[in-house]
Amino acid sequence: MPLSATNFAQPRPVPVGIRSNEKSLSSDPFRFRFRGSPSFLGSPHSLRFNPTPPLKLAIPHCRRSAAAAVTDVSNGTMVKSSANMLITKEEGLELYEDMILGRFFEDMCAQMYYRGKMFGFVHLYNGQEAVSTGFIKLLKKEDTVVSTYRDHVHALSKGVPARAVMSELFGKATGCCRGQGGSMHMFSKEHNLIGGFAFIGEGIPVATGAAFSSKYRREVLKEASADHVTLAFFGDGTCNNGQFYECLNMAALWKLPIIFVVENNLWAIGMSHLRATSDPEIWKKGPAFGMAGVHVDGMDVLKVREVAKEAIERARRGDGPTLVECETYRFRGHSLADPDELRDPAEKARYAARDPISALKKYMIENKLANEQELKSIEKKIDEVLDDAVEFSDESPLPPRSQLLENVFADSKGFGIGPDGKYRCEDPKFTQGTAHV
Amino acid sequence: MLRAIRHKNILPAFSAFRAFSSSAKEMTVREALNSALDEEMSADPKVFLMGEEVGEYQGAYKITKGLLDKYGPERVLDTPITEEMALICLLNILQAGFTGIGVGAAYYGLRPVVEFMTFNFSMQAIDHIINSAAKSNYMSAGQISVPIVFRGPNGAAAGVGAQHSQCYAAWYASCPGLKVLSPYSSEDARGLLKAAIRDPDPVVFLENELLYGESFPVSAEVLDSSFCLPIGKAKIEREGKDVTITAFSKMVGYALKAAEILAKEGISAEVINLRSIRPLDRSTINASVRKTNRLVTVEEGFPQHGVGAEICTSVIEESFGYLDAPVERIAGADVPMPYAANLERMAVPQVEDIVRAAKRACYRSVPLAATA
Numbered sequence: 001m002p003l004s005a006t007n008f009a010q011p012r013p014v015p016v017g018i019r020s021n022e023k024s025l026s027s028d029p030f031r032f033r034f035r036g037s038p039s040f041l042g043s044p045h046s047l048r049f050n051p052t053p054p055l056k057l058a059i060p061h062c063r064r065s066a067a068a069a070v071t072d073v074s075n076g077t078m079v080k081s082s083a084n085m086l087i088t089k090e091e092g093l094e095l096y097e098d099m100i101l102g103r104f105f106e107d108m109c110a111q112m113y114y115r116g117k118m119f120g121f122v123h124l125y126n127g128q129e130a131v132s133t134g135f136i137k138l139l140k141k142e143d144t145v146v147s148t149y150r151d152h153v154h155a156l157s158k159g160v161p162a163r164a165v166m167s168e169l170f171g172k173a174t175g176c177c178r179g180q181g182g183s184m185h186m187f188s189k190e191h192n193l194i195g196g197f198a199f200i201g202e203g204i205p206v207a208t209g210a211a212f213s214s215k216y217r218r219e220v221l222k223e224a225s226a227d228h229v230t231l232a233f234f235g236d237g238t239c240n241n242g243q244f245y246e247c248l249n250m251a252a253l254w255k256l257p258i259i260f261v262v263e264n265n266l267w268a269i270g271m272s273h274l275r276a277t278s279d280p281e282i283w284k285k286g287p288a289f290g291m292a293g294v295h296v297d298g299m300d301v302l303k304v305r306e307v308a309k310e311a312i313e314r315a316r317r318g319d320g321p322t323l324v325e326c327e328t329y330r331f332r333g334h335s336l337a338d339p340d341e342l343r344d345p346a347e348k349a350r351y352a353a354r355d356p357i358s359a360l361k362k363y364m365i366e367n368k369l370a371n372e373q374e375l376k377s378i379e380k381k382i383d384e385v386l387d388d389a390v391e392f393s394d395e396s397p398l399p400p401r402s403q404l405l406e407n408v409f410a411d412s413k414g415f416g417i418g419p420d421g422k423y424r425c426e427d428p429k430f431t432q433g434t435a436h437v
Numbered sequence: 438m439l440r441a442i443r444h445k446n447i448l449p450a451f452s453a454f455r456a457f458s459s460s461a462k463e464m465t466v467r468e469a470l471n472s473a474l475d476e477e478m479s480a481d482p483k484v485f486l487m488g489e490e491v492g493e494y495q496g497a498y499k500i501t502k503g504l505l506d507k508y509g510p511e512r513v514l515d516t517p518i519t520e521e522m523a524l525i526c527l528l529n530i531l532q533a534g535f536t537g538i539g540v541g542a543a544y545y546g547l548r549p550v551v552e553f554m555t556f557n558f559s560m561q562a563i564d565h566i567i568n569s570a571a572k573s574n575y576m577s578a579g580q581i582s583v584p585i586v587f588r589g590p591n592g593a594a595a596g597v598g599a600q601h602s603q604c605y606a607a608w609y610a611s612c613p614g615l616k617v618l619s620p621y622s623s624e625d626a627r628g629l630l631k632a633a634i635r636d637p638d639p640v641v642f643l644e645n646e647l648l649y650g651e652s653f654p655v656s657a658e659v660l661d662s663s664f665c666l667p668i669g670k671a672k673i674e675r676e677g678k679d680v681t682i683t684a685f686s687k688m689v690g691y692a693l694k695a696a697e698i699l700a701k702e703g704i705s706a707e708v709i710n711l712r713s714i715r716p717l718d719r720s721t722i723n724a725s726v727r728k729t730n731r732l733v734t735v736e737e738g739f740p741q742h743g744v745g746a747e748i749c750t751s752v753i754e755e756s757f758g759y760l761d762a763p764v765e766r767i768a769g770a771d772v773p774m775p776y777a778a779n780l781e782r783m784a785v786p787q788v789e790d791i792v793r794a795a796k797r798a799c800y801r802s803v804p805l806a807a808t809a
Contacts, residue, residue, distance in 0.1 A: 146541075178578035187577030194544050194581060195573075199564055205534050206569055209541020216547055220511045221482055246534025250516075407575050408613050410582035410637040 086302045089369045095301055096364065096375060098137060099129040099357050100382045102153035105162060106332075108386050109152065109169060113336050117394070118169045121198075122183050125153040127299075127331035130356035131263050132157045134304030135231055138312055144192045144230040146207035149184035150263075151196050154233060159191045166389040172396035179399045180407065192228075200234065200268075201241035204260070207232035208247045211258035211321075229257045229315040237268025239282045248289040248323065257315035259308075260286075262325045263298065269334040270342040286323030298326030299354040302363070329354075461654040469623035469655070470500045470588075470644070473630040474550065476662045478508055481548065484634055485512040487539055488552030488589075497554045498590065498649055536562035536587070540569045543585040543639075550634060553589035556605045556643060563608075570639040571614030584637045588630070591619070591643035592686060592737045593785050599773035604738030606685065609641045610715040610747075616668055617715040619643040621689040622653040625712055628666030636668060643714075645686045671718035673725070677707035680731040680795050683722060683748055685711040688735045688786065695791035704799055714744055722748060723756045730761040731798040735791055740768035765794040 087095070106124040113122050125132065128150075136145060136157035147154040155165050160176055168175025169183055176188050185196040194210060197203040210230045217226035238244055239262060251258050262282050266273045274280050286293025292314070296307045304326060311322035329351035333340030364370045464472075478484045490497045492505040492515035505513040516535040536559075539549040553559045559566060570583045592604040610617045616638055620626040626644070633640035658664060674689060675696050684692040689710045696706040707725050711718065726732050732752055734745035745766040752764060770784040 144545075177576060177580070180578045181576040185576040187573070187580050189577070189580035194541075195569070196576070197569065199568060202537070202564060202569060205537020205565065206541035206544065208534075209538035209543070210545055211541075212538055213542040213545035213547045216485070216511070216542065217545075220485075243534055243537065247538070250534060250538065407577075407579040409616075410574055410579070410584075 085367055085369065086306065087369070092360070092364050092369045093374070093378065095133050095137060095305070096357070096360055096370075097378050097382065098133040098157055099301065099360065100379055101156055101162065101385070102129040102132060103357060104379075104382050104386055105152060105156060105165070105389075108166075108390065110332070110336060112169070112390065118183070119171070120182060121149065121335055121337070122169070123150040123335045124332045125150050125330070127351065127355070128263055128265060128328045129153060130301035130304050130360075131233075131261065131298045131326045131328055134301045135233075135259075135261060135308045135312075138305065138308050139231070140228065142192060142228040144194060144207070144210045144228060145233070146194055146203040146210065146230065147186070147196060147233045148200060148203060148235065148238075149196070149198050150235075151184070151186045151193075151233075155186045155188065155191075155193055158188070158193045160186070160188045160193060162385050162389040163392045164188075166386075167393040167396050170393040170396070171398070172393055173399040173403065174392070174396040178403065180403070200238040201243040204232050204234060204238070204243055204247045208251050208256060208258055211251065211256035211315075212254065214257050215254070215318075227257070227316050227318075229259065229312055231259050231261055233261045233263060235268060236262060236264040236266060236273040236282065237271065237276065238262075239285065240277055245285075245289075248285065248291070248321075251321040252290040255318065255320035257318065258321045259311045259315055260321060260323045262323070263328055264325050265328050265330045267330070267334070267343060269338065272342075281325075283323060283325040291321045291323055293323045293325070295325045295327065298328030299351065299356050299359065301356050301360055331355075461656065462660065463652045464623040464655045464660075465650055465652045466620070466623050466626045466644070467498070467500055467649040469626040470630055470649075471502060471504070473627045473634075474501065474504060475507070477631055477634040478504065478512065480662070481634075482512075483546065484548040484550065485514065485542075486550045486552065487514045487516060487535055489516055489554050491515060491552050496552075498646060500644075500649070501552070536565040537569060539585050539587075540565050540573075540583060543570070543583040544573070544581050546584075548584045548586075548634060550586045550588060553587060555594075555601055555646070556589050556591040557601050557603055559587065559589070559605065566609070566615070566639070566641065567612055571612050573614075574638065575614055582637050583639045586630075586633045586636075586640045586642055588633075588642035588644060590646035590649075592645055593769070593774055593781070594646045596776060596778060596781065597774075598776050602774035604643075604736070604769070605641075606643055606714050606736070607738055607743045607747075609643075610717070610744060611742075612715075614639065615715060616640045616713070617643065618668065618713050619645075619685040620712065621648070621674075621686055621710050623655050624653065624659045625666065625672075625710070627655075627659055628664055629668070629712060631665045632668050635665065640668075643686065648687055648690075651690075666712070669713045669716040669718060671712055671721045672710045673707060673721070674710045675706070675708040677705040677729065679705045679707075679729055680733060680798050681707045681709060681722070681725040681729045682733045682735060682791065682795060683709045683711055683745075684735040685714060685744070686737070688737055688791075691786065691788050692735055692791055694788045695795065698788065698792050699795055702796075702801075704795060704801075706795055711744075717747065717751070719751045719755070723752060726752050726756050727759045730759055731795075732760070733765040733767060733791065733794045733798055735767045735786055735794075737769050737785055740766065740771055743768050762798045762800060765798050767791055767794050 102125060106126050109118060109122055109124060112118045132153045136154065145154055145158050152165055156162060164176040165186065168177055168179060168181060168186065171179045173179055176186060181187060181196060184198045186193060187196055195203055195206065207230045214226055214228050217223045264273065264282060268276065283293035283295040294307050297303050307324055311324055314322055331352060361375055365372065486501060486504065491501040492510060492513045495502040501513065536551055539551040542549050566587060570585055573581045573583050593602040606617060606619060609615055616636065618629045618633055618640060620629045630642060633642050675693060677696065682692045682696065692708045696708050699706045707729055709722060709725055734748045736744045745768055749764040749766055767786045767790050769786065772784060774784055775781055
């Protein structure tokens with residue numbers, strides 16, 4: 001379907017009937033979340049995520065596009081597609097390697113932090129690797145990823161070298177941002193990772209803008225190859241923030257090529273998602289704005305990958321945004337400074353049993369895609385990569401004094417850059433001609 | 438649509454009596470901004486406008502009049518609130534969203550010009566102006582530059598109350614990574630807006646609602662489509678030798694009127710139009726104070742930690758030995774803006790206040806307090 005200017009700016013008619021259908025699909029969202037009536041100010045101890053009775057969260061059929069995968073959340077098994085294997089051996093090994101890199105990297109960060117080599121705020125991603133790997137490994141280099149403060153693994157999945165990320169965390173001049181960003185502000189223009197934002201919800205409008213620029217380039221600047229999509233990663237806590245809704249609205253209105261990926265790990269520092277949200281089912285907020293809303297088991301990389309594939313294709317085609325809620329869990333605390341006392345150990349154990357890496361390993365071995373030896377060799381390789389990264393970072397120099405005042409502006413002389421790309425103030429005709437000071 | 442700005446326009450008869458060397462055309466600040474936007478949009482297809490009511494409403498203050506028709510809805514984007522004109526009171530809701538979108542687009546080389554209906558609403562989006570626009574070039578060590586312009590009316594209007602009258606020059610000017618400009622005349626408006634749009638860094642462009650309708654003479658050079666003023670350079674609007682008066686935006690007009698009054702009393706005031714609040718043109722200010730030995734700073738915003746505070750400190754740090762009198766600082770009253778017309782008049786600097794301050798700096802005895 002050709003994208004015309006009218007599609008771009010006019011609001012689309014709201015589909016009739018979405019809301020009434022909505023109700024029938026999931027009548028009482030609280031039924032399978034709480035025991036008894038939900039208590040408004042209840043302590044977290046009374047609000048445990050209880051997967052029994054079994055949850056079959058169906059996906060609403062958004063009237064404008066086909067529904068995505070139905071997932072089985074209650075047990076940790078992977079759903080095999082009715083046809084063949086979901087992945088080839090090469091893909092499987094790639095996914096495994098990426099998840100192992102993410103996991104081992106974060107573990108190494110914790111080690112380095114406690115040894116004093118890393119400092120400040122460090123937010124680790126252990127347990128959520130399936131989301132990062134499942135989505136980002138399907139992207140092209142030109143596609144954009146926008147993340148939050150929990151961005152190390154997004155950076156690694158997108159292709160930023162482990163050395164660059166580790167050095168950045170150590171605050172060395174060889175880091176991806178030369179030590180000026182830190183753990184929460186990973187930027188890489190080469191890999192199209194545009195942050196790294198500390199405020200929750202801050203990355204969402206920026207991601208929406210990146211998606212907007214893709215659409216603008218294609219439609220206004222007429223660059224036919226500009227079909228890159230943007231992924232915005234954020235958490236469950238962000239879904240109660242105003243910016244999220246503003247961007248859902250605008251992305252759906254302007255049909256932007258963006259995928260909103262909610263990493264719902266049920267906890268916003270120590271605030272349980274169930275205690276903080278009137279309707280905890282985040283995927284439902286998609287259809288409310290006129291876009292597809294999908295829920296997926298975020299501990300299963302293959303399921304995430306299937307959902308991601310569809311969402312990315314939809315965005316690339318020009319059919320607009322998708323909201324994907326990945327139910328996942330972080331094995332560690334919110335940050336390395338978080339004592340993590342509020343979460344129930346039984347809950348943690350339940351999710352530890354659904355570790356995405358072990359699940360993928362089990363799947364690959366059972367389906368004869370790889371053997372124990374090959375997977376072990378991948379782990380060994382990653383160990384070496386990380387040892388090298390740490391050594392490199394240790395030996396890297398700290399930023400020089402002169403770097404303190406650099407990079408505040410792209411053009412610090414304050415006169416701007418002229419149309420020929422040079423500083424305008426260097427043009428001798430500048431003060432003689434039209435500019436009268 | 439746009440009134441054609443061409444050199445060949447027939448000038449009204451009375452201007453023939455002005456003895457200017459180049460043809461003196463008059464242009465309102467509104468027309469100046471509109472023409473600057475128009476020319477920059479036609480020169481570079483990556484420039485686009487975004488804001489509430491910029492399109493079909495032709496701009497809340499008609500600054501973007503005609504641009505929707507000329508460039509189409511893809512380049513002049515009404516942000517979503519426009520469907521609901523009846524909910525004008527809820528204008529400020531969407532600030533965070535569209536400002537962040539502007540920043541995201543700027544990361545990818547587009548050049549958005551984001552309009553805030555007034556800068557008071559920018560407080561809803563200030564996280565994006567500071568944290569994702571101003572700081573990104575630094576946090577990414579130069580990888581991501583943000584060529585975005587945030588523009589809109591700033592400061593007190595007339596009778597609009599406390600929440601619509603604050604001046605944000607000091608707030609934005611204290612943040613590294615931003616450039617903050619504040620034009621006074623049409624020449625300033627045109628030149629600085631064009632420079633801001635071409636600049637690869639985030640620029641906060643503080644206009645003034647009451648100046649939009651004011652007309653100023655513009656020379657032929659100003660009307661040229663490549664006209665551009667440098668960022669970071671102040672202009673000496675009126676030369677003098679007894680006291681330096683610095684001001685920006687509407688206060689420049691007041692300072693010039695005050696200078697006229699002072700001239701009749703034998704005090705020759707030098708009026709500096711700052712034009713650029715960040716970077717502040719410290720060298721021009723200091724050179725002027727070294728010449729006149731006295732300083733009066735004028736601004737409309739709140740006094741504490743204001744623009745005047747910074748200028749006074751700069752002068753004390755660099756030109757202390759040259760000062761013959763304590764520096765005088767005129768600012769708005771240290772209260773939220775009242776509504777009643779007489780109280781509002783007292784809460785904003787008036788020409789008499791500037792005259793009195795200049796006289797104090799010149800050691801002419803004058804009482805300190807203002808009368809109602």
